[in-house]
Amino acid sequence: MGKSACCDNNGLKKGPWTAEEDQKLMDYIQKHGHGRWRTLPKNAGLRRCGKSCRLRWTNYLRPDIKRGKFSFEEEEAIIQLHSILGNKWSAIASRLPGRTDNEIKNYWNTHIKKRLLRMGIDPVTHKPRLDLLQLYSVLNSSIYNSSHQINISNLLGIGPTLNPNLLNLATSLLSSQSNSQDTSPENVQENQLDNPQIHQNQFQSLQPNQYQACIDSSAQFLNETQLLESNLEQLNSTSQANSIFQNSLQWEETRNFPDMGESLTPYCGYYEMGNQDMIKSSFENLSNMGFSSLISTASSSTTPLQSSSTTYVNGGIEDERDSFCSNILMYDIPNNLDANNGLL
DNA sequence: AACAGGGTCAACCGCTGTTGC
DNA sequence: GGCAACAGCGGTTGACCCTGT
Numbered sequence A: 001m002g003k004s005a006c007c008d009n010n011g012l013k014k015g016p017w018t019a020e021e022d023q024k025l026m027d028y029i030q031k032h033g034h035g036r037w038r039t040l041p042k043n044a045g046l047r048r049c050g051k052s053c054r055l056r057w058t059n060y061l062r063p064d065i066k067r068g069k070f071s072f073e074e075e076e077a078i079i080q081l082h083s084i085l086g087n088k089w090s091a092i093a094s095r096l097p098g099r100t101d102n103e104i105k106n107y108w109n110t111h112i113k114k115r116l117l118r119m120g121i122d123p124v125t126h127k128p129r130l131d132l133l134q135l136y137s138v139l140n141s142s143i144y145n146s147s148h149q150i151n152i153s154n155l156l157g158i159g160p161t162l163n164p165n166l167l168n169l170a171t172s173l174l175s176s177q178s179n180s181q182d183t184s185p186e187n188v189q190e191n192q193l194d195n196p197q198i199h200q201n202q203f204q205s206l207q208p209n210q211y212q213a214c215i216d217s218s219a220q221f222l223n224e225t226q227l228l229e230s231n232l233e234q235l236n237s238t239s240q241a242n243s244i245f246q247n248s249l250q251w252e253e254t255r256n257f258p259d260m261g262e263s264l265t266p267y268c269g270y271y272e273m274g275n276q277d278m279i280k281s282s283f284e285n286l287s288n289m290g291f292s293s294l295i296s297t298a299s300s301s302t303t304p305l306q307s308s309s310t311t312y313v314n315g316g317i318e319d320e321r322d323s324f325c326s327n328i329l330m331y332d333i334p335n336n337l338d339a340n341n342g343l344l
Numbered sequence B: 001a002a003c004a005g006g007g008t009c010a011a012c013c014g015c016t017g018t019t020g021c
Numbered sequence C: 001g002g003c004a005a006c007a008g009c010g011g012t013t014g015a016c017c018c019t020g021t
Helices: A019-032 A040-044 A050-061 A072-085 A089-093 A101-118 A130-143 A152-156 A164-179 A185-194 A196-202 A208-223 A225-234 A238-253 A276-294 A323-328
Strands: A309-313 A330-334
Touching (some): A019 A050, A072 A089, A072 A101, A089 A101
Antiparallel strands (some): A309 A330
16 A cells, blocks of 8 residues: 555645644534544645644544553553553553553653663563573672672663562572483583573682673573573472562562652652562563462452453462552453454 | 753654445 | 555654753
8 A cells, every 4th residue: 555645745734733733623623523534634724634633633632632641550551451462552542541552652662661671571572581680690699609799780781670589580490490401411511501500600710801701601591581481381399489489579578769759659660669560570470481370369450441351360469568569460351352463 | 051962752654454436 | 356545553753851961
């Protein structure tokens, strides 16, 4: 099909809309309704193309548009819906009354996506960036214990907010994975590459000028996320993960957030407030990876997105200390929602 | 005060899907 | 079935604003 014909017309105005143009468009739509966008500009006395008029109406002039900052509930819904629908902004917008796809898309790209990245969560897969966790864990455990106290967090640019218990979890899972490997001679070398303990030993005598080499050596871990995920499915010892998870919660409870204070509002503090969300997200993904049995389920949902729907439980946490904590792990998926195709 | 750099968001572009002839 | 017009979608752009130097 290609470009719409209306965009080829010359002499049509582009750029920001004036109040006068807005008024003309609103007056016309109030009298005649919207639709027939190709002929609307001419009939309304506007020197705009139909697409521009439609966009202006649907994104800004519609009476049911909700302006202003996104609420916590809305942000939560966006994240959950995005994890299901991906970049189907219109499908996401259809579940957030008063919000447009454009607004949600902008908000995702400028706010949520960056927060997820800062937290070490892949905004595409909504899974923890285990490559960073692995690298962090291996380097930190080896270098930090050596005589050369290096802040690996800064070195890797992943900040000081990574929960050490989550790192332990990643390391434990890696270790378990390597233990479950075939130990036949032909696989020994490969298993050595997979074993973080071996890497740790290799770093014991690390010198300051060897940090880059250290990173290079560890870079081979970066492609092992899939191995880790498959290991998650194989790991039967759920008590291990549960224990680490409980430690994570305790770690969060005792952690200080000196700059938060009043800013711990649902909107501006959601991801900034700490790693609770990272833990939630991590364990949500654990659930997605086959660990749902080790995470207790919530019994009800208070999410704003409801109606006749099938309750979908990603995995709940019975810690009502943070009500949002349980909310985010549980989400109502309407019956007519298809994860692959959006609305049916 | 001036400038640079980064963040935000309204608007545009190019494409796909749908509909009617 | 083929074509064109249309509606809608997601990615991208660029002007504007804010903040730090």
